[in-house]
Amino acid sequence: MHLFTKLSLLAALTTVAGDALALDNSPTGRALGLLRSHGALASASAHDGFLARDVIVDADGTEHVRFDRSYRGLPVIGGDVVVHSRQGRFRSMSVNQRQPLLLPVRPGRDAKSAIGAAGAAFGARTDGTPESTLVVYARDIEPRLAWQVRLHNAQADMTYVVDAQDRRILDRWSNRETAAVTGKARTLYSGEVALTTNSITGGYELRDPSRGGMRTIDGSNARTSGQVYKDSDNTWGNHTIADVATAAADAQYGAAVTWDYFRIAHGRLGIGGNGKGAYSRVHYGRGYSNAYWSDTCFCMTYGDGDGVHLSPLVALDITGHEMSHGVNSQTANLIYSGESGGLNEANSDILGTMVEFHANNGKDTPDYLIGEEVFIDNVAGSANQMALRYMFKPIADKRSPNCWSSGLGNLDVHYSSGVANLFFYLLAEGTAAKTYSGVNHTPATCNGSKFAGIGRAKAGKIWYRALTVYFTSTTNYAGARAGTISAANDLYGIGSVEARAVATAWSAVSVN
DSSP: BBBBOOOOEEEEEEEESHHHHHOOSHHHHHHHHHHTTTTTTTOOOTTEEEEEEEEEOOSEEEEEEEEEEEEETEEETTEOOOOOOEEEEEEEEEEEOOOOOOOOOOOOOHHHHHHHHHHHHHHHHOOOOOOOEEEOOOOSSEEEEEEEEEESSSSOOOEEEEETTTTEEEEEEEEEEEEESSOOOEEOOOOOOOOEEEEEEEESSSEGGGGEEEEEEEEEESSSSSSBOOESOOOOOOSSSSSSHHHHHHHHHHHHHHHHHHHHHHOOOOOTTSSOOOOEEETTTOOOOEEEEEEETEEEEEEESSSSOOOSSOOOHHHHHHHHHHHHTTOOOOOSHHHHHHHHHHHHHHHHHHHHHOOSSHHHHHHHSSSSEEEOOHHHOOOOOOOSSSTTOOGGGGOOOSSOOOOGSOHHHHHTTHHHHHHHHHHHBSSSSSEEEEEOOOOOOOOOOOBBBBHHHHHHHHHIIIIIIOOOOTHHHHHHHHHHHHHHHHHOOOOOOHHHHHHHHHHTTTTT
16 A cells, blocks of 8 residues: 655644644545654654554554655665554654755766766676766665666666765675576476466467466567567477477466465465566576566566576565565565665565475475575475575575574575574574475574474564564664564464564574
């Protein structure tokens, strides 16, 4: 839900706008009133504006309203806030901004200068016209006026935050939230499955009217690029890469299973929660060994792999991973760098894995390995399968730590995600020895503790609620611990077995 309502925190509240606000008894109106009366908790200034981006109302009437912040009309990176209340009574607030904003908004360097600095960091020729927006950057540092610059080409799509006074790069992140494929593997298709398609004159198209019109298109540089796949007999692919429709069928199936998981497990209709189907494009690029989600197109993109180590990246858990990036972008919108970036990646691994367990497909058996199906040399059911990431033992990839440390945020987000991945595994499964897909999943804790898990269903509900209700764009690991405990308290009772289990699992990965 996007309600275009602004709140001024000026002291004079007797204006017509203020009176109108006081009469607004919607969840957004009530939250705005509480935000006004508890402005100090939000580190609000007299020049802040708040735009409602999402509203969640629990079964017991508790309301959670998410706001994006502006300062003197400029977007504030790291300024978002969630107001929690019930029956108009304030409960708490999720906010990371540390101090009220008080800074001039006239840049010392213009947009062209900032684009130049970003271009030097990008280090390659860009496609199209660079995008630049003047913003306030308030993430983990003293607030600074900055230019947000987006540069992209066929290989990369990056956002840079450039200091508007001295052209320093304050932050950067990729707008393609990828599965970070780096291994050697091959896709195992999901066998023969049912697909809901669309009947058209002369045949059928790979579009699902029952799931928001989600569709799969040809993303290649030739053939029928950009067009929805069409077929005369409604049979798609032949279990091999020789038929270009095979990868398309996998992507469409994965998108359907992901839609169903979020609807059944969390009551969410589509990635945006608005019933709109995202689309997939397959056969992207040449030898492209990756997959990514893009907010710009509201779509997933899948490469065919290099054909030597990797085959098409349309495995079920990768599809769930990419679409879960979209869910994050519509809710907490965790910034794709530092600890929040690691949590962003972990969120997709966690929910993508939950999609795989929900499907329970006999050809792609569920497990806590990420993307093992795309490794060509893997043998299904073998004990030593390679994977992109190992949620039960992140360090198995030799790059992702099991345990939190103060330098975690300096790692690539695909590696700093490991701590949250292990947390989720421990919360769901505990520390006992288990085997999935022929692979020993026995984990180790950072503090030597032993305990039972609470099950995947409960763990998934806790994580999803924390993401959609308590996490903000700059939530770090300490904030994730607090948010998931709050979510467990909401779902299962304050001090419940589940809430205590969340705390225990975080402590087991050194997030205390």
